[in-house]
Amino acid sequence: MNRRQVMQRAMALGFVSGLEGCNYDDPNHPDLADKFLHAMSAWNDRVQAALFDPHTLAPTFRPSQITMPPRFNAFYDISQAPVVDETSYRLELGGQIADKTPWSLAQLNALPQEGQITRLICVEGWRVIGQWAGVPLGQFLRRVGADITCRYVSFQCADGYYSSIDMASALHPQTLLALQFLGQPLTPAFGAPVRLRIPTKLGFKNPKSIMQLAVTNIYPGGYWEDQGYNWFSGS
């Protein structure tokens, strides 16, 4: 067997495992390759948590650099984006939070706001620059008496999407409960009435149309995370 054949077999091995062993698409029936990838992904979560510096800020951009028109992205078509009634909307709080009184949109808008022009990087590789404004999540969590020694903050969305982030990233100064996009209140396609904006993580870690926020020590997973995307997915 010459080297070319060796390489061809190596390629074929990768190819076959790509076909049969590396689907990574059935979390309930993991095969050996899935278990290996899962263990490595958990290891990468730990490496990223260690690499995360709470004082390192994501780069900010000039208004002229904002991507226009903005790019819609979800696991469904733009016409399917959920429309939440803003007058009856209440942000539900759950888990290790002292004051779980739900928040209306007007109450959230009355809190001190911060804005940012940051880059959103999609797990697919593309990136856009946008302008968001809203309530810093860390300030909000402290205001409602969340136990910030907990490990996770989880989000449930109007469209069935769900995700979760680590507490250190939740307390990062650029992590917002965003209420505005491009200087206007959020529209349904871009996450109305409230979305998470977290420029230190990939785009899919920015859930839209958030209905419930919870603080917990029990791993909450996420829509894509449960299918195989790396959970931490920090930038």
Next chain:
Amino acid sequence: MRDKRIRVIHPWILRLTHWLNAFAIVMMIGSGWQIYNASPLFGFSFPITITIGQWLGAAIAWHLAMMWLLVGNGLVYFIWTGASGHWRKLVPPGPKAIWRDMKLALSFRLAHETGVYNAVQRLLYTGVLLAGVVVVLSGLAIWKPVQLWPLCDLWGGYFAARYVHFFAMTAIALFLAVHLALVAMVPKVLPPMITGGKL
């Protein structure tokens, strides 16, 4: 400066890191092509039959798992190459020697001298090692553009780093094609890369 104790053409550590690297690089390129397909930089995609991972999530999982093998194995190789003096065999000679050996190689008259790298080999090996360093550093910049922002800035930002990463991969893939073609032309060089061979 040849170490008189070395009686094999390829020491075991070189053979081990070579084959681990071969496996890692095939997995990295195959999964990288699938990741590329999710958001192509150019007007083409890679056929799914030659990619690794059935969908983006699996491809990324493979890519971010195998990067540890690629980098860990690469570090062992670089440390050994530096410490053992092996690097002296790899330093490319002057342009004259390269031009001479290149002409000989292209006319298929460049003789293979056991245990000695000719000028073309030295140039190719040094070049692919450099491409390996670039592919890893640009990959880290894409993976962590915020936490490793100085590395991202080095390549001119996240957007540019994706192109750098792609072209470094292309350089490695082209090297691989030439490398395999040369082994096919001079098959006697293959067994020593497995057994070590004798000088």
